[in-house]
Amino acid sequence: MASPLQRLRALHPSIDIGFKALTRNRLQTGLTMLGITVGVATVLAMMAVGAGAQQSIEQQVRAAGLNQLTIKAGNWKPKTEDVGGSVAHQGDAEDTMRLPVDELMPELPQAGDPFYGADVRPIRLHPEDDPMEKHDHPLAWQRLGDLEAGLGASATLSFDDAEAIRELEGVQYVACGVHGNARVHYASPAGEKRWFTRMHGTDLHLLDIKRTWTLRTGRFFTEDEQEEKAQVMVLGSVVAEKVFGVGVDPVGQEIAMWNQTFRIVGVVTSASWVVRPAAGDDEFDAVYMPYTTTHRLLNLTKLNDITVTAASTGEVSVVAKRLEALLRQRHGITVEMPDDFTIVTEATRAITTGGLPPNVAAAIAGNVKELERVTLEQLAGTLERASGTMRWLLAAVAAVSLLVGGIGIMNITLLSVTERTKEIGLRMAVGARGRDVTRQFLTEAVAISLAGGAVGVVLGLIASYLISSMLNWATLVSPSSVLVAFGVSAAVGVLFGWYPARRAAELDPIDALRHE
Amino acid sequence: MIGVRSLEKEYHVGDHVVRALRGVTLDIAAGEFVTVVGPSGSGKSTFMHILGCLDRPTRGQYLLGGRDVSTLPHDELARVRNETIGFVFQGFNLLARTTALENVELPLLYTRQGAVKATERRDRARRALAAVGLTDREEHHPNQLSGGQQQRVAIARALVNQPSLLLADEPTGNLDTTTSYEVMEVFAQLRAERGLTIVVITHERDIAAWGTRTIDFKDGVVVQDLQHQPTMGTRAAAGV
Numbered sequence: 001m002a003s004p005l006q007r008l009r010a011l012h013p014s015i016d017i018g019f020k021a022l023t024r025n026r027l028q029t030g031l032t033m034l035g036i037t038v039g040v041a042t043v044l045a046m047m048a049v050g051a052g053a054q055q056s057i058e059q060q061v062r063a064a065g066l067n068q069l070t071i072k073a074g075n076w077k078p079k080t081e082d083v084g085g086s087v088a089h090q091g092d093a094e095d096t097m098r099l100p101v102d103e104l105m106p107e108l109p110q111a112g113d114p115f116y117g118a119d120v121r122p123i124r125l126h127p128e129d130d131p132m133e134k135h136d137h138p139l140a141w142q143r144l145g146d147l148e149a150g151l152g153a154s155a156t157l158s159f160d161d162a163e164a165i166r167e168l169e170g171v172q173y174v175a176c177g178v179h180g181n182a183r184v185h186y187a188s189p190a191g192e193k194r195w196f197t198r199m200h201g202t203d204l205h206l207l208d209i210k211r212t213w214t215l216r217t218g219r220f221f222t223e224d225e226q227e228e229k230a231q232v233m234v235l236g237s238v239v240a241e242k243v244f245g246v247g248v249d250p251v252g253q254e255i256a257m258w259n260q261t262f263r264i265v266g267v268v269t270s271a272s273w274v275v276r277p278a279a280g281d282d283e284f285d286a287v288y289m290p291y292t293t294t295h296r297l298l299n300l301t302k303l304n305d306i307t308v309t310a311a312s313t314g315e316v317s318v319v320a321k322r323l324e325a326l327l328r329q330r331h332g333i334t335v336e337m338p339d340d341f342t343i344v345t346e347a348t349r350a351i352t353t354g355g356l357p358p359n360v361a362a363a364i365a366g367n368v369k370e371l372e373r374v375t376l377e378q379l380a381g382t383l384e385r386a387s388g389t390m391r392w393l394l395a396a397v398a399a400v401s402l403l404v405g406g407i408g409i410m411n412i413t414l415l416s417v418t419e420r421t422k423e424i425g426l427r428m429a430v431g432a433r434g435r436d437v438t439r440q441f442l443t444e445a446v447a448i449s450l451a452g453g454a455v456g457v458v459l460g461l462i463a464s465y466l467i468s469s470m471l472n473w474a475t476l477v478s479p480s481s482v483l484v485a486f487g488v489s490a491a492v493g494v495l496f497g498w499y500p501a502r503r504a505a506e507l508d509p510i511d512a513l514r515h516e
Numbered sequence: 517m518i519g520v521r522s523l524e525k526e527y528h529v530g531d532h533v534v535r536a537l538r539g540v541t542l543d544i545a546a547g548e549f550v551t552v553v554g555p556s557g558s559g560k561s562t563f564m565h566i567l568g569c570l571d572r573p574t575r576g577q578y579l580l581g582g583r584d585v586s587t588l589p590h591d592e593l594a595r596v597r598n599e600t601i602g603f604v605f606q607g608f609n610l611l612a613r614t615t616a617l618e619n620v621e622l623p624l625l626y627t628r629q630g631a632v633k634a635t636e637r638r639d640r641a642r643r644a645l646a647a648v649g650l651t652d653r654e655e656h657h658p659n660q661l662s663g664g665q666q667q668r669v670a671i672a673r674a675l676v677n678q679p680s681l682l683l684a685d686e687p688t689g690n691l692d693t694t695t696s697y698e699v700m701e702v703f704a705q706l707r708a709e710r711g712l713t714i715v716v717i718t719h720e721r722d723i724a725a726w727g728t729r730t731i732d733f734k735d736g737v738v739v740q741d742l743q744h745q746p747t748m749g750t751r752a753a754a755g756v
Contacts, residue, residue, distance in 0.1 A: 020613075426609045429570060430673070431598020431626035433591045509570045513605065 017440055018447030025412065032412045033452030035405025036492060039398050040456025040485045041463055046394035047481040048464035052474035067172070068209060069320055071165075071306045071327065072342045073156045156340040157303040159291075161330055165308060168326060170319045172311040175206040176303045178294045184287060185256040186243045193243045197236075198286035199257070201294025207268075209309050210283070216240075218251035218266030225265075226290040231297075233262035236284035237269035237277045255287075260297060262289065316345055402488070405452065406496035413445045413500035424504050425512025434505035441504050445497020446490050453489025457482055517681065517713045518544040518567065523576035525562050536562040537573070538736035544715065544729075546680070549707050549746065551724040552717045554733030561685065563733065564717050568601055568683045569593040581680065598626050602674025606686035608666045610658040616669045617641050617654040623677045644672040648702055664695030671702055682706070684716040688723055700726040704746065 022029055162176040178201035186193045207213060207220045221232045233255060235243075244250040250264045269284060270277050277284030295301060310319040320343050327333075327341055417424070424437055432440075464475040525537040536559045544550055554560045565571040566578060569585055572593075578586040585596055597603075602623075610619045620641040624632040632640070645654055648668040658666055667687060674682055684703070688696035704726055706712050716727065724730045725747040732740035 422607075422609060423611060426605075426611075427622070427626070428594065429568070429597060429603045429609075430623040431594050431677075433594040433626070435591075436626055510565050513570075513609070 017443045018450075021416070021444035021447045022451055024416065028412050028415070029448055032405065032408035032448055033455065035401050035408045036449045036452030036489050037405075037456040037459060039402035039405050039492070040453045040489045041459035042394050042398035042401060043488050044457060044460025044477065044481060044485040045463040045467060045475070046391050046398060047484065048460070048475035048477045049391055049394065049467060049473055051476040051478055051481060052464075052468065067310045067316055068345065069308045069310065069316060069323065070344045071157065071161075071308065071323060072344060073302065073304055074340065074342060156331060157306055157327075158301070159303065161327060162303065162306045164326060164330060165306060165323060168319070168322055170311055170322065172309040173205045173208045175203050175209055175307045176291050177202045177206075177305045177307060178291050178298075178300060178302075179304050180294075182257050182287075184239065184243060186253070187256075188244075195239055195242045197239050198282055199294070200286055200288045201291035202288055203291055206288070206307065209307055210268075212271055213268050213283075214271035216267040216269045217249050218264070220266055220268075221288075221290050226292050229290065229292040229296045231260055231262045231293060232265045232289060233257075234266045234268055234288040235264055236286040236288075237267055238279050238281070238285040239287055240267045242279070242285075257287070258297060320345070402492055405449070406492045409445050409449055409493060410496040410500060412448065413441055413497050414503070416444060417441060417500050417504040421507065421512045421515035424507055425509050425515065428507075428509035429513060437507075438501040438505040441501035442494060442497045445501065446493035449489045449493030449497075450486065453486050456489065457485050460485060517546040517548075517581060519577075519579040520566075521577040521579075523563070523566065523573050523578065525559075525566065525571070526574045536736055537566075537576075539576070540736075540738055542731065542738060542741065544713060546713050547707065547711045548713055548729055549704065549727040550713075550715045550729045550731060551727035552715060552731050552733060553719060553721070553724050555719070557735075558733040559736040560717050560733040562736075564683060564685055564715070567681075567715060568603060569596045594626070595628055598623060598628070598677060600679050600681055602671075602677070602679040602682045604667070604670050604674050604682065604684035604687045606689040608658070608663075608670045608690070610666055610669055610673075612658055615655050615657060616645060616650060616661065616672075619658070619669055620644050620672045620676050622673060627677065640676055641672070644676040645669070647675060647706070648672045662695070663691050664698050667691065667695075667699050668702060671699070671706075675706070680713060682712050682714045684714070686717055686719070688718065688720065693722075696720075696723060 157176075159176060162174055165171060166174045180199045181196065182199040183194055183196045204220055204223060204226055207215075216237055218234070220234055221230070224230075225232050235250060235255075240248075240250050243255070244253070249267075251266060253264050254261050255264055256262070268288070279285050291303070308319070308323065310316045323343055324339065328339060331340055333340065427437060427440075461477055464477050467473050468475040520543075521541050523537050523540040524535070527534040527536060538559075540559075540563060552560045552563065562571070566573050566586075569580070569588075570593075572588075573586050576586065577584055580596065580600065585593065588596065610616075611622070617638065618641075621637045624637045624640060642651070642654065645651060648671050650665060650668055650672065653661060653665060653669070656665075658669070661669065667690075671682075671687075682703070687703075688699055691699060700716075700723060703714050703716065707714050714727075716723070718724055727744075728746055729741070729743045731738055732742075
């Protein structure tokens, strides 16, 4: 017999009062609600932009690889560094080796130098290999081998190491790598195109590790290709654009390197707006091939580095310890001997090579000793500033419309009090106290503002969706922000309904009853 | 039931002081059916407001059921109105766009224990409507009811919280003679069945004839106070 609505209204007198308030002066009520609706919608959109910004920085920072570790061959730890602290390092072996030797060691011993004697062989010494200096790492000549290929100075990591690491607890993905610089050639119809770029021999798990990467076209190479040591290549988007032109899909084309022909199977680019592909970067101004192919073509057997991701960001240092123990054991390093490898977490690389906004990098650097404890809230500052303008604008709109909506509510409630003075008198006559009357009109005001708020929440959701789809802003509507938006509308109702409600409560019952 | 001692009420209108009541002393016993008559400005409405705890006397004492209510704070007065007094007004004062049943339920929203539960409210309102013979009009809105029916809904509302005192301010002022008599018949019947104390203000002598006592006001004082047998409503009076 009773509809669900009637049953709801029977539930509590306030609910009934609220419904009546909404249906009394429909047009006025609707117009009043509009202000609240716009206000709440903007409040919600504002919070969505803010939360979206926060969430994207969390994702970006995590994607930038806070859980990523790189094991490099060789040990370039400064002697002053205590062995327990694992992250801060000076420079990078490859970088140093790429600099002209003369600049580094102008007084390099040369053949025929009277001090060293006639039989001194002119070798490219590492600056740390000053014979007068004590050091705790293998000498350059001990590390020779793959140096000729320009692949760095030491070769201590093997594919078997990578396989062993794969079995380690807490390790998520493992990719091995051989790196170098190389020139690619492409015989286009318009003439030959060349581009000098980074060459990475890697394995197919790299794509799992690089969470900020996305394939623009094509695919990464497959397990079969890796096993067959196939001459396939994935281009970084910068290389693809420089060699083939912007907007041209190079998949299926052939490109040459080291006088060998490679088939292009895909193009990788950055999925993150924090990291933009740029000429000269190590990731997208680069080409990728299976490390097996690199090994075959360059006749190499060792790896420059092994990239590892920890299953949990909080476990990075634990995993680093395990890796160190494992590799020391595998390489037969005794207790008093130093490591012949270096474990670098991705955050240090992010700081030294860029790719992160400076302030994010600074925030990471400030916490670098215990990186996994960096609270992402601290990092959110960056994006907060980026989305700040948008949010201030929305806040201003929200404030104005909530004010206008609030005044509207005050107005309609005053109207309601005046219209129903006689009713107030009657209610008082049958026993309503001042507070009962106050509550009634506050309930009405809140009912109107909540109804406006509900519509506002829907509009806010739509607005957030439009902001992210049209302006490309990350937005996130959390349940708590919906609650806050409702709370704001209820608060407006209470705030602006208070004065009319008090006025109603202070009416004299006799005067109110006589009111026509 | 009711005792007033040297009741005075003054209003300030601008610089003037209007003395609406100038010392009224009288007692009304439980079960009396009192009609208050007098010309406009005689103070009968003011007297009524004080009896109804809608107003407080400037001076004097008002004892309701043995309790001095003349100095109670507002909230306490509201409680007295809710629990012991039922009001009936000239203009019915029903809430528009609200069913008869819901109108009758209204006082139950303000009981001191908080609002009475919905199902109980409904039951009690039904019984009150039945007492005034409107069982078949429960879901009607005021504008679907005749004047007499509306006033009976108002009486049901006054009854719903089982008060001991029923106050009616010109209850027949907006009604024709036939319906007026119907309404007065309801009062007489309630008094006979429930022993309610009833005070009716009227300026119509024939309405006053329904009561057992007529108090005549003039210029703020009682000029005549007569006990009499009800000359009308014999059907109900026969039961006394």
